Amino acid sequence: MNKISILAAGVCAAAFGAAVLAAPAxxxxxxxxxxxxxxxxxxxxxxxxxxxxxxxxSQIMNMMSGNAPSYAHTLELRLASKTKAPAAxxxxxxxxxxxxxxxxxxxxxxxxxxxxxxxxxxxxxYEKPKGRMLIYWGCGEHAGAGxxxxxxxxxxxxxxxxxxxxxxxxxxxxxxxxxxAPGYGEWPNTKDSRPVPASGSLIGAxxxxxxxxxxxxxxxxxxxxxxxxxxxAGAMPSGAVRLGWTPxxxxxxxxxxxxxxxxxxxxxxxxxxxxxxxxxALDYLPPAEVKRLVGTGHVLPPTTNQCALxxxxxxxxxxxxxxxxxYGPEAYFAESPxxxxxxxxxxxKSTASLMLGMPDMGDAGNRNAPQQTxxxxxxxxxxxxxxxxxxxxxxx
Numbered sequence: 001m002n003k004i005s006i007l008a009a010g011v012c013a014a015a016f017g018a019a020v021l022a023a024p025a026x027x028x029x030x031x032x033x034x035x036x037x038x039x040x041x042x043x044x045x046x047x048x049x050x051x052x053x054x055x056x057x058s059q060i061m062n063m064m065s066g067n068a069p070s071y072a073h074t075l076e077l078r079l080a081s082k083t084k085a086p087a088a089x090x091x092x093x094x095x096x097x098x099x100x101x102x103x104x105x106x107x108x109x110x111x112x113x114x115x116x117x118x119x120x121x122x123x124x125x126y127e128k129p130k131g132r133m134l135i136y137w138g139c140g141e142h143a144g145a146g147x148x149x150x151x152x153x154x155x156x157x158x159x160x161x162x163x164x165x166x167x168x169x170x171x172x173x174x175x176x177x178x179x180x181a182p183g184y185g186e187w188p189n190t191k192d193s194r195p196v197p198a199s200g201s202l203i204g205a206x207x208x209x210x211x212x213x214x215x216x217x218x219x220x221x222x223x224x225x226x227x228x229x230x231x232x233a234g235a236m237p238s239g240a241v242r243l244g245w246t247p248x249x250x251x252x253x254x255x256x257x258x259x260x261x262x263x264x265x266x267x268x269x270x271x272x273x274x275x276x277x278x279x280x281a282l283d284y285l286p287p288a289e290v291k292r293l294v295g296t297g298h299v300l301p302p303t304t305n306q307c308a309l310x311x312x313x314x315x316x317x318x319x320x321x322x323x324x325x326x327y328g329p330e331a332y333f334a335e336s337p338x339x340x341x342x343x344x345x346x347x348x349k350s351t352a353s354l355m356l357g358m359p360d361m362g363d364a365g366n367r368n369a370p371q372q373t374x375x376x377x378x379x380x381x382x383x384x385x386x387x388x389x390x391x392x393x394x395x396x
Contacts, residue, residue: 027339028082029334029335029340029341029342029343030081030082030083030213030214030341030342031079031080031081031082031083031183031213031214031216031341031342031343032079032080032081032178032342032343032344032345033077033078033079033080033208033216033342033343033344033345034076034077034078034079034080034177034178034344034345034347035075035076035077035202035206035344035345035346035347036075036076036077036177036284036346036347036349037073037074037075037202037224037225037346037347037348037349038073038074038075038076038224038348038349038350038351039071039072039073039224039225039226039227039228039349039350039351040071040072040073040074040227040350040351040352041070041071041072041227041228041229041230041350041351041352042228042229042230042352042353042354043321043353043354043355045070045071045072045227045352070227070229071198071227072195072196072198073196073197073198073200073224074196075105075187075188075196076186076187076188077093077105077107077186077187078177078178078179078184078185078186079091079107079183079184079185079186079208079210079213079216080178080180080181080183080184081181081182081183081184081210081212081213082181082182082183083182083183083212083213084182084183084212085109085183085210085211085212086211086212087211089109089183089184089185089210089211089212090210090211091106091107091185091208091209091210091211091212091213092104092105092106092107092208092209092210093105093106093107093187093206093207093208094205094206094207094208094209095204095206096201096202096203096204096205096206096220097204098200098201098202098203098204099196099197099200099201099202100197100199100200101194101196101197101200105187105192106185106187106189106191106192107185107186107187107189107208107210108185108186108187108189108190108191108192109183109184109185109186110184110186110189110190130153130154130265131153131154131264131265131266131267132150132151132152132153132266132267133150133151133153133266133267133268133269134148134149134150134151134262134266134267134268134269134316135147135148135149135150135151135269135270135276136148136268136269136270136271136310136312136313137270137271137272137273137274137275137276138272138273138274138310139272139300139307139308139309140240140308140310141236141238141240141308141310141311142238142240142310142311142312143310143311143312143313146276147312148312149276182212183210183212183213185210200224201223201224202220202222202223202224202346203220203221203222203223204219204220205217205218205219206218206219206220208344213342214335214341214342216335216342216344218331218333218344220331220346221331222250222329222331222346222348224348225248225250225251225326225328225348225349225350226246226248226249226350227246227350227352228245228246228248228324228326228350228351228352229245229246229352230243230244230245230322230324230352230353230354231243231244231245231354232244232354232356233306235314236308236311238311239311239314239315240308240309240310240311240314241308241309241314241356242306242308242309243256243306243307243308243309243322243324244305244306245305245306245324245326245352246305247302247303247304247305247326248326248328248350250328250329250348251302251326251327251328251350252287252290252291252294252302252327252328252329253290253291253293253294253299253300253301253302253326253327254272254299254300254301254302254304254324254325254326254327255271255272255273255282255298255299255300255324255325255327256271256272256300256307256322256323256324256325257269257270257271257272257282257322257323257324258270258271258309258313258317258320258321258322258323258356259320259321259323260313260316260317260319260320260321260356261317261320262316262317266316268313268316268317268320270309270310270313272300272307273297273298273299274297274298275296275297275298282323282324282325282351283325283349284327284328284347284348284349285327286330287327287329287330290327299327309322309356314356317356318356318357319355319356319357319358320355320356321353321354321355321356322353322354322355322356323351323352323353324351324352324353325349325350325351325352326349326350326351327349328347328348328349328350329348330345330346330347330348331345331346332344332345332346333345333346
């Protein structure tokens with residue numbers, strides 16, 4: 001009798017396992033919503049647009065009069081739905097009063113771009129890159145053994161990206177944020193691109209309503225990250241430069257990089273990574289990925305608040321753009337745990353920049369307002385554009 005019971009139990013267990021394996025997978029969500037919340041401080045922060053774009057005339061006038069804030073908040077909102085709008089697409093993000101931007105932000109569907117005939121060949125004004133790229137890495141008074149890595153542009157094949165550059169560009173795409181869908185809306189847009197008030201808050205109830213997606217609602221308990229206030233903290237006798245910043249309580253890790261040039265035309269690049277591999281792109285990264293990079297030494301731990309720019313780098317490029325990022329947390333929401341009709345993800349980051357050797361241009365840690373003029377006119381296409389495209393440096 002016991003043998004029969006055991007046999008029956010085994011058959012039932014096998015049948016149950018087969019049923020579980022045969023169960024259909026839960027359908028993907030109808031709509032996905034993304035909120036990217038960034039804080040920017042330092043060089044040019046007072047002239048940031050709503051999504052980090054060009055400043056408007058009011059922002060320019062504020063900067064010229066010295067009334068620009070020492071940091072800026074930017075938002076990027078994207079709604080992607082598998083459902084197409086039955087008529088003209090319409091969607092709005094109802095925001096909490098603390099954001100100080102009215103009752104809602106319109107999510108506008110961008111007009112489809114006209115097909116452009118592809119042309120092949122080099123762009124107008126292209127000059128074959130000349131000179132070299134010198135790559136340094138690591139925080140410390142002196143550069144470590146084996147530095148710098150030298151890349152001769154004249155010896156590179158056309159279109160070849162220097163080692164490490166591709167990794168930086170790919171890191172920014174790890175989240176695979178949608179830019180189009182059958183039903184799609186975004187902010188800022190051509191209808192509304194107001195700057196986000198520096199004192200605005202994201203904390204509170206958020207609702208997204210549209211005619212091509214199910215209603216979305218969530219309550220945020222997290223706010224914009226604080227400004228990093230990146231600054232030069234003094235030079236060492238060796239010529240190394242101490243860099244310091246204000247720690248962000250919610251930061252998951254930090255990364256710094258510098259782009260400069262030597263008098264002989266060499267391009268100088270440095271990152272805070274502990275290995276020859278370049279630091280990740282200065283963009284949003286999932287906390288789990290940041291934790292992994294902290295473990296490999298490619299990202300500084302969240303307890304860090306200073307880093308020394310090696311003397312060899314400071315001497316090779318007495319001036320240059322130093323950029324830093326404090327990777328932030330993420331908040332995830334879904335209609336239901338198992339088969340949600342919608343999901344929403346909110347990502348945070350805090351970035352800062354300064355001009356090496358020019359603390360008054362962007363070091364606003366102890367100033368009420370930074371002062372900076374608009375960037376110089378862009379030169380014709382050259383190696384600077386190659387670097388910008390490779391690592392995702394924001395456009396001017």
